[in-house]
Amino acid sequence: MSTWTIRLAERRDVNELMGIEHAQFPEPWTKNMLLEEITNEETRRYTVAVMKDTIIGYLGVMFVFDELHVNTLGTLPGFEGRGVATSLLVDAWRDARERGVVRATLEVAASNQRAQELYFRLGFQPVGIRKNYYEKSHEDALVLWADIEPDEDPARPVRPTLDS
Numbered sequence: 001m002s003t004w005t006i007r008l009a010e011r012r013d014v015n016e017l018m019g020i021e022h023a024q025f026p027e028p029w030t031k032n033m034l035l036e037e038i039t040n041e042e043t044r045r046y047t048v049a050v051m052k053d054t055i056i057g058y059l060g061v062m063f064v065f066d067e068l069h070v071n072t073l074g075t076l077p078g079f080e081g082r083g084v085a086t087s088l089l090v091d092a093w094r095d096a097r098e099r100g101v102v103r104a105t106l107e108v109a110a111s112n113q114r115a116q117e118l119y120f121r122l123g124f125q126p127v128g129i130r131k132n133y134y135e136k137s138h139e140d141a142l143v144l145w146a147d148i149e150p151d152e153d154p155a156r157p158v159r160p161t162l163d164s
């Protein structure tokens with residue numbers, strides 16, 4: 001079975017990433033936005049999962065003091081359900097622990113069940129709702145929060161429900 005490796009994203013990846021961005025997000029970022037993110041080494045960390053020279057997933061996180069914020073996460077259509085997104089998040093957790101980061105936050109569309117399941121499995125819990133978060137759809141976003149314990153296993157199965 002083919003597998004993938006994870007490396008830091010580079011400027012040259014931007015066109016491939018735009019392909020995933022347009023395929024997977026109803027409100028895709030522009031190329032310039034993505035380039036600015038990838039090249040901001042001060043507060044961002046963008047990683048890509050690469051299989052046979054093809055980028056099959058990417059994750060962008062931002063550091064704010066001792067917090068990691070997930071800015072974006074996407075898997076190439078046709079490569080979902082294989083653990084690509086999970087592996088990118090596990091890699092980010094490892095790096096975050098080394099930086100002394102203690103928690104992670106993110107916003108996810110209220111209707112995005114697939115992503116929510118993934119995040120809940122990794123220990124995220126819902127802590128609030130941002131009304132009309134998405135510019136075009138006006139959909140609400142759930143705010144999710146996870147503690148990053150120094151010795152935590154990020155693949156530990158945790159599935160809190162919305163009313164837990």
Ligand SMILES: CC(C)(COP(=O)(O)OP(=O)(O)OC[C@H]1O[C@@H](n2cnc3c(N)ncnc32)[C@H](O)[C@@H]1OP(=O)(O)O)[C@@H](O)C(=O)NCCC(=O)NCCS
Nearest residue numbers: 024073074075080081082083084085086108115117118121
């Ligand atoms: C959400 C998204 C990033 C998930 O990516 P993914 O690579 O499919 O995620 P994973 O494979 O790591 O995990 C997804 C599921 O596949 C399952 N899975 C993992 N490895 C698997 C394998 N080898 N075989 C079958 N299923 C597997 C996982 O158990 C997980 O199930 P769960 O969600 O019920 O817990 C992807 O669907 C996507 O790009 N969506 C559009 C963009 C988006 O919504 N991004 C998030 C914005 S907040």
